[in-house]
Amino acid sequence: MTIRPITIYGEPVLHRRAQEVERIDDSIRELVADMVETQDAAHGVGLAAPQVGVGLRIFTYSFADSGDQPSRGVIINPRLRLIGKVSKESADPEEESEGCLSAPGYNYPLKRSEHVEITGLDLEGEPLQFEATGWFARILQHEYDHLDGYLYVNRLDPRWARRWKKVVKKEGWNQPGLTWLPGVDPDPFGHDEPEDDHESDSGSARQDVQPEGTGPSGRGVSSHSG
């Protein structure tokens, strides 16, 4: 297994629809194993194939509060159905902020459906189907969006979208070829900072609510080509 570089906003594979997996063969199994390792190294709770530069409809997740479902999984060729409508109210920055490993170091609030159904295939090619609520539902929506070429920052309210636009400019991100490597580059969400030794004591909700990255917000990461 290999930790793969994570693509950053502006890399074209993140911004176009990923293709269906036609056959689950050794190359797919290797990709999924690498995605899991990359996701864990990045302290993510989810990772979509375009985030490691592969335009295929696959995502992985790792989330303890997953109800009746395994806390770790892979879903191939998923289809997502929103059961609960997305509220038109403005999202709460404290309780509803997401982060994304492909927008490393930033968090913005976003409303999501509280209840979804997902169908797809597991790694053996067997059909799977389940419903998810709360933060697990949020993670599934976030990862599914990646397969359609959308990042959560593409869905922000105008107020937050304006801030994001400035970040893109400041970081110089809206261009192809930028990546960061978990375990080598500094953790963009602060997991390698000493304060993290105490994070299990803090019980902070932030650690769980963010689909991929967690931790202190507002700090950028210097990205490099990979």
Ligand SMILES: [Zn+2]
């Ligand atoms: Zn993401």
